[in-house]
Amino acid sequence: KAGVTQTPRYLIKTRGQQVTLSCSPISGHRSVSWYQQTPGQGLQFLFEYFSETQRNKGNFPGRFSGRQFSNSRSEMNVSTLELGDSALYLCASSQDPQLANTGELFFGEGSRLTVL
């Protein structure tokens, strides 16, 4: 079974630009969550989607948005990029939003965003 796939793996943008990151969950997983990972802040929850609906949102400004498609693939968008948005963005999938029996999140390798 293929794992969680994130594209692109690396990208460089300049301040003020916008970026879209993509995440394809494991087949059969309908819940997708996004995290921002930085050396200073660790892993911070961005948002969670299930059945094309955003179920939870972390404490990030409105410049950060996302969506989920009917095939469970998800995208996140960051508009008006700032230097502080440089980070590794991780996507995780699970079978259902309540992480039922396993509690396990399956992570992709991440998209490394550098803002210049």
Added chain:
Amino acid sequence: AQSVTQPDIHITVSEGASLELRCNYSYGATPYLFWYVQSPGQGLQLLLKYFSGDTLVQGIKGFEAEFKRSQSSFNLRKPSVHWSDAAEYFCAVGAQYSSASKIIFGSGTRLSIRP
């Protein structure tokens, strides 16, 4: 407040030596506890988890962890480390049927292996 503390930011051990990574948590409900590992350039992979029952849990790659409720700890151990164990390790806590948004991750411990 709910939190996870990994007191050690960086640990270096010699190959073949034993390892213990510390994790302390503060959680109001019965905790579900996890250890994830992140190898360089990779995402996080689940090493092991504790839900209930035997407080000593075995995971992949020869790791184990012990849940100690009285100490609010869930320390990760390995009897003999290999160079391939060099990575960052994250402890996390959640509740039964909690969503991803409710899982709290520690700040991580970076493990280096001395040849």
